[in-house]
Amino acid sequence: MPCSFPRTGARDVAPVRWTIGNWKQNLFRGTAELLATEIVDGLPPELLEGPVRTKIGVAPTLVALDALAPWSRPAGPLYLFGQNCAAQEEGAFTGEVGPGQLADVGAHGAIIGHSERRTHFREDDALIARKVQCALQAGLRVVLCVGEGLEIRERGDHENFVISQLSASLNQVDPELFQDRLVLAYEPVWAIGTGKTASARDAGAMHRRIRAWLTEHYGAMGADRSILYGGSVKPGNAAGLMAAGDVDGFLVGGASLEAEAFLQIVRLVAEAS
Numbered sequence: 001m002p003c004s005f006p007r008t009g010a011r012d013v014a015p016v017r018w019t020i021g022n023w024k025q026n027l028f029r030g031t032a033e034l035l036a037t038e039i040v041d042g043l044p045p046e047l048l049e050g051p052v053r054t055k056i057g058v059a060p061t062l063v064a065l066d067a068l069a070p071w072s073r074p075a076g077p078l079y080l081f082g083q084n085c086a087a088q089e090e091g092a093f094t095g096e097v098g099p100g101q102l103a104d105v106g107a108h109g110a111i112i113g114h115s116e117r118r119t120h121f122r123e124d125d126a127l128i129a130r131k132v133q134c135a136l137q138a139g140l141r142v143v144l145c146v147g148e149g150l151e152i153r154e155r156g157d158h159e160n161f162v163i164s165q166l167s168a169s170l171n172q173v174d175p176e177l178f179q180d181r182l183v184l185a186y187e188p189v190w191a192i193g194t195g196k197t198a199s200a201r202d203a204g205a206m207h208r209r210i211r212a213w214l215t216e217h218y219g220a221m222g223a224d225r226s227i228l229y230g231g232s233v234k235p236g237n238a239a240g241l242m243a244a245g246d247v248d249g250f251l252v253g254g255a256s257l258e259a260e261a262f263l264q265i266v267r268l269v270a271e272a273s
């Protein structure tokens with residue numbers, strides 16, 4: 001069935017910085033609850049009581065989403081994300097979960113286009129474009145991931161490649177759906193889970209290029225997007241990456257599985273000038 005959800009997402013006036021933990025295919029319901037408890041208990045009170053300076057998200061496995069309801073908004077401070085989302089609402093698509101079904105178990109959004117989906121499950125830009133449209137139309141937030149592989153980086157063609165991914169993923173999407181729900185994540189594939197990170201200079205340059213493209217195509221609606229960096233983000237490199245400019249937070253993999261490391265990154269995102 002095509003996506004025909006009404007537009008349900010209200011414009012969110014909260015700050016634009018995000019720290020999102022992508023837990024990938026790790027943890028079970030019990031250990032996911034434990035990690036969520038440790039994160040929420042360790043959050044600096046000013047992030048919970050004052051004007052929120054960084055939004056905090058976690059993306060557990062699909063089957064642990066509903067278990068995290070006590071720590072997720074509106075009961076708690078966390079935003080919950082699916083790690084994937086179907087390109088259609090519902091129907092005869094064995095194994096798929098649509099945006100309305102994600103929302104039904106408590107998700108506020110979905111990560112779409114992660115390089116592990118592109119590589120291991122052969123997701124291409126056309127499929128990702130349909131997923132983005134379907135999720136936004138259903139009122140979910142979307143973290144749209146883009147990023148180049150090592151070969152493209154070594155060729156020096158990474159900026160054009162990333163812009164082509166972005167363009168192909170968004171060209172069918174009504175910009176009115178962006179509201180404050182579309183977030184971008186630049187994740188160079190060669191930096192994911194490898195311990196290698198883009199230098200602050202390189203990350204900053206890519207983020208500026210992405211923002212320039214968004215502004216050129218969507219005006220203020222594009223310029224306002226949060227652009228996160230992902231790829232071996234740790235407490236030790238987060239401050240430097242935030243200082244690169246145009247980095248609005250992080251999509252964190254491995255380090256998000258340790259509460260203290262994730263909390264340190266949250267603090268660094270919130271405190272960055």
Ligand SMILES: O=C[C@H](O)COP(=O)(O)O
Pocket residue numbers: 022114187191192193194195230231232233251252253254255
């Ligand atoms: O979604 C997160 C990214 O894949 C980064 O993972 P990583 O921090 O383990 O490199």
